Amino acid sequence: MSETPVSATDAELVRLLAQTATGDVASFARVYDATSAAAFGLAVRVTGDRDLAEDVLQKAFASVWTDARRYSARRTPPRTWILAIAHRHAVERLRATRAEAPGASAVHEPNRTAASHRQLRKLPDDQERAVSLAYLGGYTQPEIAAMTEAPLSTVKSMTRSALDQLRDAARPVTAAIPLPLTGSFPIQPPPTGAVA
Numbered sequence: 001m002s003e004t005p006v007s008a009t010d011a012e013l014v015r016l017l018a019q020t021a022t023g024d025v026a027s028f029a030r031v032y033d034a035t036s037a038a039a040f041g042l043a044v045r046v047t048g049d050r051d052l053a054e055d056v057l058q059k060a061f062a063s064v065w066t067d068a069r070r071y072s073a074r075r076t077p078p079r080t081w082i083l084a085i086a087h088r089h090a091v092e093r094l095r096a097t098r099a100e101a102p103g104a105s106a107v108h109e110p111n112r113t114a115a116s117h118r119q120l121r122k123l124p125d126d127q128e129r130a131v132s133l134a135y136l137g138g139y140t141q142p143e144i145a146a147m148t149e150a151p152l153s154t155v156k157s158m159t160r161s162a163l164d165q166l167r168d169a170a171r172p173v174t175a176a177i178p179l180p181l182t183g184s185f186p187i188q189p190p191p192t193g194a195v196a
Helices: 010-021 025-047 050-070 078-100 112-122 125-135 141-148 152-170
Strands: none
Touching: 010 025, 010 050, 010 078, 025 050, 025 078, 050 078, 078 125, 112 152, 125 141, 125 152, 141 152
């Protein structure tokens, strides 16, 4: 991994990814230099382990190399696309690590990442893009406003609304669930030993 991240605009990254798709190794190296630090940081946050994150980084950029021809700038910004690949590999690596150590976690953990992604896809397109750019792409709200040509207040509003919706979707049910009543008494379980 390069020690000093190289700055590149989205337009430059789009051009470099197009050249990478043709097999241009130098363009791929420039994509790596410009984005690997952010991808590595994301991998460390997801896996919690630098060694695993290095493995993730290697696999993620192998995917960038092989999938560059599938990249579409119309669908997603290049940094977001690359960080999404790194995130996917990090989650897969974390799952594989947990599966390799049976009994390491006796408590069942729900797949919060997949649920979060499903909820993210349910958001309106502009909100999904704002959240993706901020949390996967690492862009600030002023940068997102410039990229999307939207007023900063609109970006802030979209981001807040999206985060509120995601938080509400993730909130566990805590309200009491009323039980159906028969007459004035709750339904009683059958007596012990009775056949239901």
